[in-house]
Amino acid sequence: MLKLETTPLKDCFILKPSVFEDHRGTFQESFSQRRFEEVTGLHINFVQDNQSTSTKGVLRGLHFQKGPFAQAKLVRIVLGKVLDVVVDLRPGSPTFKRSFKTILSSENHHQLFVPAGFAHGFLTLSETSVFAYKCDRYYHQEADAGVFWKDPDLNIDWEFPEEKLILSEKDAQLPHLKDLGL
Numbered sequence: 079m080l081k082l083e084t085t086p087l088k089d090c091f092i093l094k095p096s097v098f099e100d101h102r103g104t105f106q107e108s109f110s111q112r113r114f115e116e117v118t119g120l121h122i123n124f125v126q127d128n129q130s131t132s133t134k135g136v137l138r139g140l141h142f143q144k145g146p147f148a149q150a151k152l153v154r155i156v157l158g159k160v161l162d163v164v165v166d167l168r169p170g171s172p173t174f175k176r177s178f179k180t181i182l183s184s185e186n187h188h189q190l191f192v193p194a195g196f197a198h199g200f201l202t203l204s205e206t207s208v209f210a211y212k213c214d215r216y217y218h219q220e221a222d223a224g225v226f227w228k229d230p231d232l233n234i235d236w237e238f239p240e241e242k243l244i245l246s247e248k249d250a251q252l253p254h255l256k257d258l259g260l
């Protein structure tokens with residue numbers, strides 16, 4: 079069973095897989111092409127799986143790939159808890175420049191579908207997070223881009239003390255939306 083829950087952002091939704099628990103632990107079909115297509119009506123060929131591990135306070139993002147290399151992503155947590163944040167950067171969208179945030183964790187088992195044209199990032203809230211996601215386009219370093227996590231035009235509340243955030247050098251220098259002409 080796979081349940082879909084819409085979000086305030088067009089084409090972005092939460093997927094809730096069935097989780098089978100017994101005295102040993104849990105089992106879930108973390109991805110089924112058939113169920114994904116049935117529930118979402120989308121026919122997406124995911125071509126690349128990514129996985130990152132982070133410690134508490136690590137903020138990765140807000141990232142996207144430019145132009146034809148823009149990736150749709152299906153993101154989930156294998157271990158831990160994160161605040162996942164997406165921003166609709168599609169100029170023609172009715173939710174253009176709006177953001178949405180949600181908790182993904184190994185307790186709620188939620189997954190988030192992030193359409194191509196969105197910026198995506200997440201902040202690790204547990205001591206460690208293992209973050210796994212599917213992409214429908216391959217990585218192209220030359221198309222790698224992003225928006226500064228604290229862009230005043232987005233005004234995202236990351237709900238975490240700024241002084242305890244851990245960012246890559248690249249992420250600490252990402253441009254603001256207005257610098258991207260958005």
Ligand SMILES: Cc1cn([C@H]2C[C@H](O)[C@@H](COP(=O)(O)OP(=O)(O)O[C@H]3O[C@H](C)C(=O)[C@H](O)[C@H]3O)O2)c(=O)[nH]c1=O
Nearest residue numbers: 128130138139141142151198199200216217218246248
């Ligand atoms: C994304 C990616 C990176 N890399 C290499 C490039 C660097 O040498 C190293 C770390 O890359 P980066 O610092 O961009 O990794 P993250 O900060 O986790 O980036 C990701 O973070 C946010 C949350 C996302 O949604 C994107 O998928 C992605 O941008 O892995 C690859 O070889 N392939 C890839 O697909």
